[in-house]
Amino acid sequence: MDELTVRAPAKINLHLGVGALREDGYHPLVTVYQAVGLYDDVTARAADGWSLGMTVPDWIGADAVPPAGENIVDRAADLLAAHHGVARIGAVHIAKDIPMAGGMAGGSADAAAALVALDRLWGLDTTDDDLLALAAQLGSDVPFALVGGTALGTGRGELVTPVDDRGTWWWVVVPSEVGLSTPEVYRHFDKMFPDAPSEPVPADALLQAIADGDAWALADALHNDLEAAAIDLRPELGKLIEQGEGAGALRGIVSGSGPTCVFLCGSADHARDLAATLSNAGHPVVLAANGPVAGSHLVSYA
Numbered sequence: 001m002d003e004l005t006v007r008a009p010a011k012i013n014l015h016l017g018v019g020a021l022r023e024d025g026y027h028p029l030v031t032v033y034q035a036v037g038l039y040d041d042v043t044a045r046a047a048d049g050w051s052l053g054m055t056v057p058d059w060i061g062a063d064a065v066p067p068a069g070e071n072i073v074d075r076a077a078d079l080l081a082a083h084h085g086v087a088r089i090g091a092v093h094i095a096k097d098i099p100m101a102g103g104m105a106g107g108s109a110d111a112a113a114a115l116v117a118l119d120r121l122w123g124l125d126t127t128d129d130d131l132l133a134l135a136a137q138l139g140s141d142v143p144f145a146l147v148g149g150t151a152l153g154t155g156r157g158e159l160v161t162p163v164d165d166r167g168t169w170w171w172v173v174v175p176s177e178v179g180l181s182t183p184e185v186y187r188h189f190d191k192m193f194p195d196a197p198s199e200p201v202p203a204d205a206l207l208q209a210i211a212d213g214d215a216w217a218l219a220d221a222l223h224n225d226l227e228a229a230a231i232d233l234r235p236e237l238g239k240l241i242e243q244g245e246g247a248g249a250l251r252g253i254v255s256g257s258g259p260t261c262v263f264l265c266g267s268a269d270h271a272r273d274l275a276a277t278l279s280n281a282g283h284p285v286v287l288a289a290n291g292p293v294a295g296s297h298l299v300s301y302a
């Protein structure tokens with residue numbers, strides 16, 4: 001193959017139980033990820049040297065994305081090339097559409113897509129286990145971006161087990177203009193909750209709601225231990241959640257480390273109506289997306 005494009009989804013955390021800081025600087029998690037229909041595409045083309053380009057929509061802003069040399073895609077390529085002892089060559093392009101530094105794992109999606117695209121371009125046939133291990137070295141959320149669907153995440157989030165989810169869940173996604181740093185939100189969590197238990201809160205109620213396909217039960221069970229820290233850093237997020245729930249969302253919650261907020265809706269029409277209401281209320285970017293969707297997957301090749 002001379003050129004191929006791999007698409008990777010954004011994620012939200014339906015449940016994010018966070019335990020006390022570990023000695024390695026990470027927090028133990030029990031999380032339920034869901035991949036939702038907002039995507040970045042990574043295209044890899046055969047070339048003699050290495051180059052990385054990107055297309056970034058105005059609402060994200062080109063300056064927000066780390067340039068070639070500092071991008072997580074450079075690191076993903078280095079890691080895969082080193083694992084197989086091959087040269088890092090190719091012309092890679094990222095088409096971004098996932099909100100940045102928003103708690104939706106856009107960088108992780110790009111890293112996962114790059115691993116899959118370069119594995120094919122270079123004809124490496126890396127095993128799934130090796131790809132997952134490389135992904136975990138790039139970031140805690142990256143293995144999930146490979147797997148997609150709905151999945152339980154444990155460890156620091158990198159150990160991913162698929163969850164049987166026959167539902168189609170509808171979300172309205174409201175990014176903020178300014179991102180939040182994930183390490184900063186975790187540090188703030190440590191300050192606010194110095195007595196956090198070492199074992200994170202389990203996800204039983206949420207997994208039951210998914211098994212039952214019950215949107216109201218899911219709304220009740222949504223849980224994010226980082227939400228209080230994100231709202232303390234950005235009080236306007238609390239107001240946004242009230243506004244979305246006041247406008248009819250079954251429930252609103254901060255996505256991961258924020259500041260993106262997501263609102264559960266009962267149907268596609270409900271999501272479109274809520275998105276229009278929030279957009280008319282002055283939020284510059286409001287997106288509707290359904291989940292679960294596939295993890296990183298090939299969409300075109302030549």
Ligand SMILES: C[C@](O)(CO)[C@H](O)COP(=O)(O)OP(=O)(O)OC[C@H]1O[C@@H](n2ccc(N)nc2=O)[C@H](O)[C@@H]1O
Binds near residue numbers: 027029155182
């Ligand atoms: C907030 C979440 O998106 C929820 O899924 C993730 O936990 C963040 O995952 P990520 O962005 O892939 O994070 P990583 O790149 O692995 O780690 C970035 C930083 O976040 C903090 N971090 C991350 C994951 C974790 N379980 N505990 C942490 O404390 C650490 O300070 C770490 O240095």
Ligand SMILES: Nc1ncnc2c1ncn2[C@@H]1O[C@H](COP(=O)(O)OP(=O)(O)OP(=O)(O)O)[C@@H](O)[C@H]1O
Binds near residue numbers: 103108256
């Ligand atoms: N291709 C990339 N796209 C987005 N961010 C990138 C990329 N490469 C490196 N980064 C860095 O990663 C940081 C986190 O970006 P990302 O959009 O993944 O955040 P996030 O949505 O909060 O992720 P998470 O939910 O995994 O914490 C950015 O602030 C940026 O510096």
